[in-house]
Structures are given as C-alpha cells and as structure tokens.
Amino acid sequence: MERLTSYEITVMFLALGILLATARILAELVQRWHQPAVLGEILAGMLLGPTVLGALAPEWSAWLFPMQGNSALVLEGLTTLAIALFLLVAGMEVDLSTMWRQGKTAAAVGGAGLVVPFAVGLIAAWTMPWSLGWEGKLHPLLFALFFATALSISALPVIARTLMDLNLYRSDLGMIIIAAAIFNDLAGWIIFAMILGMMEEESGHGMGIGQTIGLTLAFAAGMLTIGRWLIHRILPWVKAYTSWPGGVLGFALALALLAAALTEYIGVHAIFGSFLVGVAIGDSSHLREQTRMVIHQFVSFIFAPLFFASIGLTVDFVRHFDVGLVLAVLAIACVGKVVGCGLGARWSGLSSREAWAVGFGMNARGAMEIILGLLALQFGVIHERLFVALVIMALVTSMLSGPMMQWCLGKKKGRALSSYLGARAFLNPLHAHHRDEAIATLVQAASASANLDPEAIVAAVQYREQLMPTGVGRGVAIPHARVEGITTPVMAVGLSRAGIDFDAADGLPAHLIFLLLTPPSDEGVQLDMIAEITHLFENDHMREQALEVNSYTEFLALIKSAGAG
C-alpha cells in the first residue's frame, strides 16, 4: 500500500500552515483598506508561489509547494474539496425569495447584465481571438463562448460584502442588486456548465454534449424545485431525531459532496453540484442561524483562504503578465457589464445615478470569475496569459465596485464604531469625580488626537448636556456635540468604577462614558453612533466585561467581537 511518508506529512502540514497564515494575514491587511479578502488571499499565493518566492528562491518554493508528486496531489485534492465547500456557502447566501420579490427589476438588470456582456465578449472574442489570448488549439467558437461567459458572471459574495460596507445591503437599491446578482449567478453557472460539457465532448472524453446539457438542466431544475422542497421537509426531521447541530451539519455536507460527485460525473464540475445544494439548503427556514454560521465561518476563514491562495500558486503572475491583454480584458469586461446592468436598471425606472451605481455594483467579479478561469486553465481552454488577465480583471473590478458606487451615489462608507477610537482617547480609569470634570478630561483626550481647541468643545458639550442629560441609563452616558473643523467623528471613552452622575432616568451613575464629537455636515452619523453604543451596552454581561478590561486592546477586542465590528 502506497502511503505518505513522514517527510511528506511534515511538508504537507508546513505548507498548509504557512499558506493559511499568510493568506489570513494578507486578507486582514487588504480589508483594512476596504478591499475584498480574496485579493489578499491570492496575493499570499503569489508571494509563496512562482511569482515571488519562486523567483527569489526557487528551490524553497518548489520544496514547500511541489508541482508534482504525492504532496501536490494531496494539496490538489484538498483545494478541490475546499472550492466545493466554498461554493456550498456561496449557494447558501443565495436567497431565492429576495429574487422573486424584486421580480421584474431583478430580471431586467440581471438579464441585461448577462446578455450585454455576453454579447460584447462573444463578438470581441470571435472577431479578435488572437489578441484575447486564444492560442489556436481550441475551437474558436468554444473559446468565444467561454470568454463571453467569463465576462458575464458576477460575484455574489463580493457584491454582498460591498453593499454591507456601504450600509446599502437592506436598502431597495441593495436588494435589486443582490436579486439581479442571484439571477445572474444562477443563469451564468448553468451556461458555464453547458460550455464545460461541450469542452468535454471536444476533448473526446465524457458523455455526449446533448446528454450533459440535458442532465445539467434536469439536475438544476430538480434541485431548485423538488430538491428544495424535499430538503425543507427533511431538515426538521433531521433536527428532531439527531444530535444538534451535528445532524444538520453532516446532512448538508454529505449532500453537497454527493451532489458534487454527481455533477462531476455528468461533466460539469463538482462545484456546480455543491452550489445548487447550497441554494436549496440555504433557502430553507429550518436551517438555523447557528448551523449556517458554523459552516460559513469555517469554510470562509479556513477553506476559502487555502483555495484562493492556491490560485496564486498555480502560475507566475509576472512572467505571464501581458499588459495589452489585461487592459483589453478589463475594458471589454467593464463596458459590457456596467452598460448592460445600467441599461437594465434605467429601463426598470431607476434614476441615472442609481442605474450607474447598479452597474458598478454588478461589475464586481471576484471569486467566481477566478474559479471559472482556473477551470478553463485546467481544461486547457485558456493559457496562463489569459488566466492572469482574468484574475487581475476579477480583482480590479471587485476593488473598483465599492468606490465607484459611493461616487455615483455620493454616499459615505459606513464605518465601525471601533475605528473612531484611538489608544490615547481611551481613559481607564477615568480620573474624575463629577460630570464637568469627566467631560473636560475626555475632551482633552479627544482633542489631543484630533488637534482641536479643547475649550470651545467643552463649552459645546456642556451646552448640549444642559439641554438634556446624556446619561442613557444602565451606567452608560454619551455626552456629545457637533464640532466645526473635523471631517470624521472623534470618540473618547472613559471607564469609571466609582461612577459619575449623568442624570440618567434610572438614577444610576455612569461607569462607561463615551464622548462623541461629530462633524456638523454629517447629520446621520451622530445618531447612528449613539444608537450603536446604546444597543451594544444594553446587555448586562457586556457592561460587566467592559469594566473588567485591562487595556485599550482588550476594550477594542470586546466591542469588535460583540458585533460592533
């Protein structure tokens, strides 16, 4: 029996550990600049693979991530499993009812956002295949079809995260974009599955094209109707008769693996099966939030980084970088998608600003595009040059999506409470015996970090305090004022174990005192912050924990992990 040697096991654990750590660290870094995590994950792969480490120390890179042999096979098996599970999670994010509710508009935007870029891509690839990376091997029509599909699929997870960042996720506009992206995703993947089927036939193995397409459509239709219905009936039974959440977790994953095997067998790649299982399971109201979360977090933070980092490992992004091709792909992709979706949105009656915002929102390609590109590379449909161009296109469109939507709508990015609090504006303990002293001390700390005149601010805060006390009860006070000369909010926090009277309605002294200074131009942010603080510290346990922190870092950790991000 052939077995992994101890040496191979050592290398496997080392490679996985380094890959995961690097991917997670870079993902966190790029997220600081509000870029999608997938960018950092792919960068990690580039860093460790042929692009950087391979160029600087080829023997190290080849030792850690060999291109062949047992270790390479195991890593490939693992990343194949990872991508199937990632698609399961992506499918779970698809909310079919949202799509139905937005009905016509979603169909118009999603349809136009599929047809226009598809047409643009098809014409471009058909008329000038050589300059788009066709290398003469594949049938030109198949190449053009693949290229067109690759430009048409949006990346639902990236789009959803961008909308959340902009506080647009629950708005009407956000729902239209999400619904259109769901429509786009479903239709795009079905088309892609059919093209994969054609390629299988082209390459001589696999079943006939007619059979593959027929089975794919039957499987998709079955999964979204009977499959969905059955899962919704079976889930309560699984929950009732098995240990929780092990039963549901095992059920979801086993089903995804079996569906992946089925679609791989049909000839349309394993990910299509697990994606549809995700859609069908995610749609059931019987899937509890917590089970969803366990799958989502483990896959998003462990499997997805490993997979996307492995993308960076596959090719040398510097050697295969072709600036002309990258620009051409980028231009064709953006024009087709933005114009297509924008037109669809205009037809549905949205204003032109909103229509452009929808166009740029839908333009994000992110993860999906990259998976498509990888499959095409593995099937020999495209070569490294076009693969690199597609990956860069996917990343650039994802990065542009947020800023462009913001620009179209003239909207500020929603920021987390924790981002307004600097280390020097955290006073623990707050040395003050009464309200005025507390305000003066906190203002001093806040203005030091923002270069402001403390005296004017103290006066403004005290004036506001006289209008109505800011002790909101349960030991929390939020003195605040609008201050000229600042462009972003400034916060200072003081912890007082003895407590300071802020005239709260419940008569209790304040132990947690938040001073908020906001720019006069931004009406909403002050109310939002007050609401967020109040909500956060309604919880008794949260207040106790806050008073027990030993440092700024621990306080930050507390409010971040409580969901105030």
Next chain:
Amino acid sequence: MERLTSYEITVMFLALGILLATARILAELVQRWHQPAVLGEILAGMLLGPTVLGALAPEWSAWLFPMQGNSALVLEGLTTLAIALFLLVAGMEVDLSTMWRQGKTAAAVGGAGLVVPFAVGLIAAWTMPWSLGWEGKLHPLLFALFFATALSISALPVIARTLMDLNLYRSDLGMIIIAAAIFNDLAGWIIFAMILGMMEEESGHGMGIGQTIGLTLAFAAGMLTIGRWLIHRILPWVKAYTSWPGGVLGFALALALLAAALTEYIGVHAIFGSFLVGVAIGDSSHLREQTRMVIHQFVSFIFAPLFFASIGLTVDFVRHFDVGLVLAVLAIACVGKVVGCGLGARWSGLSSREAWAVGFGMNARGAMEIILGLLALQFGVIHERLFVALVIMALVTSMLSGPMMQWCLGKKKGRALSSYLGARAFLNPLHAHHRDEAIATLVQAASASANLDPEAIVAAVQYREQLMPTGVGRGVAIPHARVEGITTPVMAVGLSRAGIDFDAADGLPAHLIFLLLTPPSDEGVQLDMIAEITHLFENDHMREQALEVNSYTEFLALIKSAGAG
C-alpha cells in the same frame, strides 16, 4: 504536472460523501442507545471497507476506497489532516486549571491510573509477547513499552461525554475524574511520543532517540508555559485587529498546522503538536465560546467522523479477529486501569463505591487508544490482529464506562425532556375550553401510550391542581401528579391558541400545557422536569415558535435545538 483526473475527483467526492453520511447516521443510531459516537463511526468504516462490503462485493469496495493510487493518497492526506484537527479540539477540552484545582486527588488517581496499567501491560507483554500479538519483528522491549502505553491512556472526550450523560460533569466526583484524565492524557501522550521516537530510531530513519525525546519534552514544556502565556497575550491582539472570528480561527488552525509539522519533523507524529496547541489555546480565557464552538462542531461532526470511519476501512475486522487475543487485551486493560485508578481514589479518601466509579470512569479508552493503535500499525509495531483487538478493547471499555459507573453509584441516567414525549401524546390543537377538560384530554392521551387508568390519574392531577394552581405564568401551565404503576415519567403536551385559564399569577391564560406523570419512587425527576420546562419557555421567542409548529416533529425539533436535547 500530475493532476487528479475528473474520474478521480468524482470518486473522491462520492467516497467522502458516502463515508460522511454513513458515519453520521450510524453515530446517531448508537447514540440513541447511549453509546459513544466513535463506535458508530468505526462501524461505518467496517461496513464500507474490507470487513463487510469488501467481503460481499470486493470490486465495489475497492473502487470506492482503493488501497493505492491517487485517490488513496488524497484520502490519506485528508484523514491525516482530520486527525490533527481532532486532536486540536481534544486539546482544547483540556482545562489545566481544573487539573490544578483538584491537585492531589487528581495526581493520585491519574498517576496510579497511569503507573498501574503501564506496569501490568509491561509485565504481560514482556512475559508473554507471543500471545499478545507480538510477531517477532520489533525489539520485544519496544513492543512491551508500546503495549503498556496503549493500555494507560484514557480518552478524555469519551469520559467527558459519559459524565455529562450521567449529570456528573459538574460534581466533585466528575471533576476528579476529568482532572485525573487530563493528567493521564498529558503524561501518556508524552510517553507515547518518546516511544515513537525510539521506534523511529529502531527503524533507522529520523533523528537520534536522545534528540527526539529532548526536543519532545522541550516542546511540551515550552508550549504549556511560554507558549500558553504568549497565546494568552496574542489572542486579544488578534481579536482587536482582525475580522472576527476569522482572525482567531485562522490563528488557531495555522498554529496547530505548524506545530503539527514541527512535531512530525521531530519524529513524534503531527497529532502531538496540534494537541498541545489545543491545550494552550483552549486554556486562554480570551478564546470566546463562539469561536471554540465553530472549531469544535465542524471538526467533531465533519472531520472526526471521516477519520474514524477511515479506521474501519483500514483492516478486515472479521479476518483479523482473534477471540483469545481480544479477551486477553480486554482483561489486562480493564484490570490495570480499574484497579489502578480505584486504588488511587481510595488513597485520596474516596468511599469504595466512589473509588470503583472513578476506576470505571477512567477505564474508557475510546478515540485516543484507536489513534495510538493506528499509528503503531502504520509504523509496523503491531499487526492487524492486535490492532483489531485494541480497537475492540477501546470500544468495549468506552461502552462499559457509563453503565458501570451508574451501577457503582446507583444513579439513574439524566434523560432529555424530549425523550418523554411520544407522537400520540402531542395534541395540536388541544380541543378543550376549560381546565378540567384540558386535563382530562391530556390524561387520556398520556395514559393511552402508557396503559394506565385515566380516571384515577385525572383525579390525582385535579387534586394536585386544587392544592395550588399549576399555571406558571407567561402562557405556560404544567399540571402534574405522581402515579403508581409507571417506572419512567410520561408527558403529554397540548397547544391551545385560544388559551385556557390555569390560575396563573400573571392572570394570563395558558397556551402551552404540559401534563407530567412521574413514578412515586423518583423524587427528583418531577422537579427537574418542571424546572426544565419553565426555563425553556421563559423566552418569548421560544413560546411564539412553539405555537407556530405544524407537527410533532417540528415541536420536537424546537425543544431539542433549544438545548433541551
């Protein structure tokens, strides 16, 4: 570049899906009979591997789970990863502070529970190696050392679960057993790591034995002191500056993978590294419950079943079953452990009933033993015959542990609320307009399923109701009575949308009515059940959901997933 073919990918997904589904289903089944999940998981492997499917349809078994080739390698890589992650979780369950708190008693029980079975095993294997499965290849001392270690290690996860089943986990006795098992685990694994090092030297590769033992002890000591201290310092920082819980999840897993690579390199197998990382991370109060849960659940319900099922795949349990060897191993293992731990407990001043209970509690070998056996099999230390005997010994001792402790202590098993409710005793809606009618209807339903005389029971329940009304408020009523002639409690539930007056203190009519009939002999169970129902339905959302269920199954699912399991 060597790649997995589409065919191999299909088989991989199919094999994983079938393995996971079978393992989860059998684990659920054996848990119904209060047996450890690992038993069902290994049975699943036996069913699909050479033991059953391989005997009935060898070509199917070999096709799905080939013993060599790329698929076998990928499956081996995956299960190696799975076992390292399982040990990470097992390590996280080790609570060092519990061990310190129980101090002397834990050391006495854990120490005697390590030394006595070790001595018994060593003597047995040294004096009669042939009858214990030694096959002449390995140095007899090494074989005896391995055999002795294999008998000495307890299975913390199985012990913890058994204690929870018996409602003993938080008791003094439970804490002593847990603390002793932690001590036993830590010491046992360190000894085993050293023996592995010796085997590496014996087999001629790896570093020198002195170096391996030195590095192992240094790593273990470092991880439990400086490593633990550093992790406790780093965790708040990770929580504060990274997205949550992705940062902590990634940190924990990357660290476990790197430590696994390190210990594999030292020559003591990867699992030792991830186990110690688990101990160090799990010990930090900065690891929040939710992060712990995400890792724990995903690993316990996905990776662990895959790993233990793969154990069942490795050998033919029927062909290598040697009844004499199995009985000998079982006898030596039980005598050494039960007597050793029992003596330790007696010396520490426990009563003899309690001391026996501690002995049988510690006797459970479960998962740890099996992992040890697998490693020994892979290293060629033991052969299939002894491996099968060790696996069976591990399973039998785990299965005996709970019943034997119960018998020693004369304690009943704590049962879940849901286990008392039959489908025919669930009345939705409850057709009744006033209290007496409701009681009569529910008694009718309850007595039908338990063959009782309804009239006498109605009288008993109404008599109890007159003493003091059982409307506990918030729309819940719990009429109850002790009834002659039953041995286990009987419950009936009625849902009334209109509400029925049960004289609750808050004046509200009852919508959820629980009828409890308990045996007169069991004093505690009635109060426990009333407390559990009251606690469960204190939550507004829970009551709303209960009134919205459509079936018995949905109601069962609701109370089980709310933790009344």
